[in-house]
Amino acid sequence: xxxxxxxxxxxxxxxxxxxxxxxxxxxxxxxxxxxxxxxxxxxxxxxxxxxxxxxxxxxxxxxxxxxxxxxxxxxxxxxxxxxxxxxxxxxxxxxxxxxxxxxxxxxxxxxxxxxxxxxxxxxxxxxxxxxxxxxxxxxxxxxxxxxxxxxxxxxxxxxxxxxxxxxxxxxxxxxxxxxxxxxxxxxxxxxxxxxxxxxxxxxxxxxxxxxxxxxxxxxxxxxxxxxxxxxxxxxxxxxxxxxxxxxxxxxxxxxxxxxxxxxxxxxxxxxxxxxxxxxxxxxxxxxxxxxxxxxxxxxxxxxxxxxxxxxxxxxxxxxxxxxxxxxxxxxxxxxxxxxxxxxxxxxxxxxxxxxxxxxxxxxxxxxxxxxxxxxxxxxxxxxxxxxxxxxxxxxxxxxxxxxxxxxxxxxxxxxxxxxxxxxxxxxxxxxxxxxxxxxxxxxxxxxxxxxxxxxxxxxxxxxx
RNA sequence: GUCCCCAUCGUCUAGAGGCCUAGGACACCUCCCUUUCACGGAGGCGACCGGGGUUCGAAUCCCCGUGGGGACGCCA
Numbered sequence: 001x002x003x004x005x006x007x008x009x010x011x012x013x014x015x016x017x018x019x020x021x022x023x024x025x026x027x028x029x030x031x032x033x034x035x036x037x038x039x040x041x042x043x044x045x046x047x048x049x050x051x052x053x054x055x056x057x058x059x060x061x062x063x064x065x066x067x068x069x070x071x072x073x074x075x076x077x078x079x080x081x082x083x084x085x086x087x088x089x090x091x092x093x094x095x096x097x098x099x100x101x102x103x104x105x106x107x108x109x110x111x112x113x114x115x116x117x118x119x120x121x122x123x124x125x126x127x128x129x130x131x132x133x134x135x136x137x138x139x140x141x142x143x144x145x146x147x148x149x150x151x152x153x154x155x156x157x158x159x160x161x162x163x164x165x166x167x168x169x170x171x172x173x174x175x176x177x178x179x180x181x182x183x184x185x186x187x188x189x190x191x192x193x194x195x196x197x198x199x200x201x202x203x204x205x206x207x208x209x210x211x212x213x214x215x216x217x218x219x220x221x222x223x224x225x226x227x228x229x230x231x232x233x234x235x236x237x238x239x240x241x242x243x244x245x246x247x248x249x250x251x252x253x254x255x256x257x258x259x260x261x262x263x264x265x266x267x268x269x270x271x272x273x274x275x276x277x278x279x280x281x282x283x284x285x286x287x288x289x290x291x292x293x294x295x296x297x298x299x300x301x302x303x304x305x306x307x308x309x310x311x312x313x314x315x316x317x318x319x320x321x322x323x324x325x326x327x328x329x330x331x332x333x334x335x336x337x338x339x340x341x342x343x344x345x346x347x348x349x350x351x352x353x354x355x356x357x358x359x360x361x362x363x364x365x366x367x368x369x370x371x372x373x374x375x376x377x378x379x380x381x382x383x384x385x386x387x388x389x390x391x392x393x394x395x396x397x398x399x400x401x402x403x404x405x406x407x408x409x410x411x412x413x414x415x416x417x418x419x420x421x422x423x424x425x426x427x428x429x430x431x432x433x434x435x436x437x438x439x440x441x442x443x444x445x446x447x448x449x450x451x452x453x454x455x456x457x458x459x460x461x462x463x464x
Numbered sequence: 465g466u467c468c469c470c471a472u473c474g475u476c477u478a479g480a481g482g483c484c485u486a487g488g489a490c491a492c493c494u495c496c497c498u499u500u501c502a503c504g505g506a507g508g509c510g511a512c513c514g515g516g517g518u519u520c521g522a523a524u525c526c527c528c529g530u531g532g533g534g535a536c537g538c539c540a
Binding site for chain 2: 008009010012042043044045047048049100102105109112113114115116117118119120143158161164165166167170172174175177178179180182184185186188189204205206207208209210230232233235237239241267270271272273274276277278279280294296297298299300301302303305306307308309310312316351353354355382412422423424426427428430431437438439440441442443444
């Protein structure tokens with residue numbers, strides 16, 4: 001059987017981390033089985049869908065590298081097709097017109113809630129044999145409802161959660177077309193999954209409750225029933241549900257915040273899915289391993305610390321060209337404009353080991369290209385009168401030095417021996433003068449990359 | 465309220481009845497390395513929600529609690 005999966009976001013906001021994982025899993029499942037991955041934009045909510053959101057989703061997918069084999073399809077462009085099918089259902093009796101007003105329905109819901117029963121449409125316009133229907137009120141445009149079976153159960157074997165059974169008595173006759181004639185979500189999904197021959201529906205588990213209705217409609221249409229896999233939700237770092245108001249951010253924000261897409265992808269892959277003890281793996285490896293059997297049915301809490309760790313790993317592994325481009329881009333907000341160069345490469349090489357974030361990496365190497373703002377506490381602690389004296393001796397030896405790391409290191413040792421001091425007594429003030437702070441990689445290497453002119457100049461600034 | 469789902473270290477997870485004295489990873493702690501900060505290396509702390517069954521044997525199967533979550537729209 002041909003595997004065809006789809007990612008079907010509604011363009012009412014950016015692509016967030018939960019959607020990204022759903023997309024990733026759907027994508028990987030298709031890849032794993034040499035199938036097709038389809039992107040479908042569910043934009044039937046005209047009031048809330050925006051072109052900006054469509055673009056944001058496309059951008060997010062692109063940044064993550066989740067390419068699709070078909071699409072993007074837009075449901076709004078398929079209107080006529082939906083309407084045709086609704087007419088057909090009206091004709092064959094699997095759907096009917098309902099003239100209830102919103103007010104009527106609200107009242108019904110409220111009454112049912114008070115009685116402690118599940119709020120649902122009571123079927124007052126549902127045609128039955130020997131049932132006398134009220135006269136359609138004049139001037140009220142009807143909605144179309146699906147005539148859901150009222151007995152028996154709907155069941156499916158969820159590929160993540162196992163068998164789920166729902167009594168049809170729990171379901172009501174959902175609206176498939178609004179009073180203005182536009183079809184609604186549950187209906188469009190069914191038609192599209194059918195038309196697009198989706199074999200596996202992988203989606204968030206907030207759709208579990210829609211599944212029985214969709215299966216019933218699929219059956220009414222004589223369509224094949226796809227397999228379903230419902231992914232549990234991702235909670236925020238604080239264990240709270242992610243929402244627009246709380247914690248949910250665009251995947252693009254991870255770019256802005258200095259994360260490599262490889263890290264985000266790898267992190268997401270391990271959030272709710274596992275392959276034994278494997279933690280770090282490429283997307284190619286992921287696509288070979290990915291299966292639905294090893295998806296956790298319970299909700300997962302997002303952990304930024306672990307993402308940071310993965311990001312550090314991918315920064316270490318990142319090709320220098322890309323790292324230079326990323327760093328130089330992230331240096332610009334600091335008003336530092338540098339092209340790719342051997343100096344930039346050397347600086348990055350020194351700092352990439354200790355960075356877990358691209359923005360941090362840029363900040364770390366910034367002092368190579370612009371005068372650093374000295375940390376006053378470090379200055380006070382390390383730039384002592386004794387240190388000034390040591391540095392005066394040291395800087396004098398720099399002008400004629402063969403400018404190489406080994407030579408610099410040798411001259412440092414020389415000064416340390418002559419002055420009968422411990423190495424840090426030289427290294428620390430030097431570090432502060434050169435970098436502005438007390439933390440850096442080996443200061444001989446830093447000084448080498450900084451260059452003789454700049455090094456001498458920065459030291460002298462403290463000696464005058 | 466009704467229906468549905470979920471439950472292993474702080475977090476992500478391994479675990480398909482004996483391989484479990486419950487494994488790995490992040491974080492945390494200690495030590496080593498050391499020129500400061502990191503990287504790295506070696507250790508350590510740390511969990512099967514509770515109660516009943518089933519079984520020779522349960523983290524694993526069943527039931528009941530408890531706790532969490534989701535859904536109940538002319539939203540998707």
